[in-house]
Amino acid sequence: MTLKINKLTGGYSRIPVLKDVSFKVERGQLVGLIGLNGAGKSTTINHVIGLLVPQKGKITINGITLQDDPQSYKSKIAYIPEMPVLYQELTLKEHLDLTIMAYGLDYSQAWQRAQNLLKTFRLDNKLNWFPAKFSKGMRQKVMIVCAFITEADLYVVDEPFLGLDPLATKDLLDLIAAEKKRGAAILMSTHVLATAQEYCDYFVLLHQGKVRAQGDLEHLRNLYGDFDASLTDLYLGMTQDVNEDD
Template sequence: MVFTTVLHETYVIICVIGLKGTNLNMTLKINNLTGGYSRIPVLKDISFEVGDGQLVGLIGLNGAGKSTTINHVIGLLVPQKGKITIDGNTLMDDPQNYKSKIAYIPELPVLYPELTLREHLELTMMAYGLETTSAWQRARVLLQTFRLENKLDWFPAKFSKGMRQKVMIVCAFVTQAKLYVIDEPFLGLDPLATRDLLNLIAAEKKRGAGILMSTHVLDTAQEYCDHFVLLHEGRVRAQGTLEQLRDLYGDLNASLTELYLGMTQDVNGNE
């Protein structure tokens, strides 16, 4: 399926920007997930949620299990134990409904070399069953935002890495998905594009979409996220707001970087 191909082309830290103090419906629920690429699990009984209108962030060092978590969410891996639901549906129960709610942006943009930007957008619209007129209205706004409106007939070979990343962003956000899964989105983006992406994320959050985002840019995560999941060696080490994590760690002024490094070092005996 084209949709499955689109999902193969994107990966995820998990940040949550949300409405503090409100009871949100949950877009994504991960309950007691154990899984990985072989019989020896990478993930060990992890649980967390992404609510409607939240940007949730999973923080982890290389090898902590972030990509494995994301590959389970987007359906590239099957859980050994546990359950993943989007709006109450599992991939096994209703594959088409489950996948139609996800838009996935990978760390490394992968485009079809034989297709123009226009054709990538047309393919995305067809794969998600979008109404063409309204989808193109959204697409043209996004193209203008990311300064690609005069590049519709360009092939990927002409795009820089940053421009290819913008193409992936435009294709994902034109879908108005229920859940965005975004992996390391700031790599290759210039400061203006980074600002535009953060504004776009805020707008989609306001619309009610859930967003799962991986990034090593922890200063940005700290500024824009209000809930974090700290993943270490395949386990959830801690999760909560920045204030809750500071209280748990016992330092009311600690940065997100200090919190994560401090907690993982404590687990490993002050490694």
């Protein structure tokens, strides 16, 4: 499974936010999408999941575009948004049932996965709760469980650590590692650069809607000429260089 973004230009109006963005996410790979607020991370994600239509360029999953086959394209993606989106009138159990129906999953197998995930994230005794009773962190965990029961080919995860306590953060990272091993591709945007440095296989550094650099940590250190630099050092150094050029 490969997500391929090729020369993507796009945004929310005729003035593009993204300019000629290209990168790939391969099977079994966790790619960190790194950038300051306004760099274009969420805009990139919204193009990948189909909320925005590219002005130029192409996005494919296994060679298929959203326009070619919307059902096949969307069925390969599970999305965890930065802010949890839940139906206030549905219980946790009903959210899971809705996800299972939407993806056409085998009911008993999906519920077996759900039970394991609910236990991991300490939600197994809250199946009849409505979203109004959940804290921000608990709502985030509901989104995580709903996404990962799908066993999707591609996970698109936007700032997943916001609102999660340290134990839930570890549980999510363990889950991502297991899904990588299964062969899923994962695109994750995050501001938590120390965690990204430790867990991501590859990085795409966005700045002002353009790819400033991409590669694994060793490659980025070579580009910057500092073989001990942290991801934070690399990102701030590279973006500062661009700002000075401007």
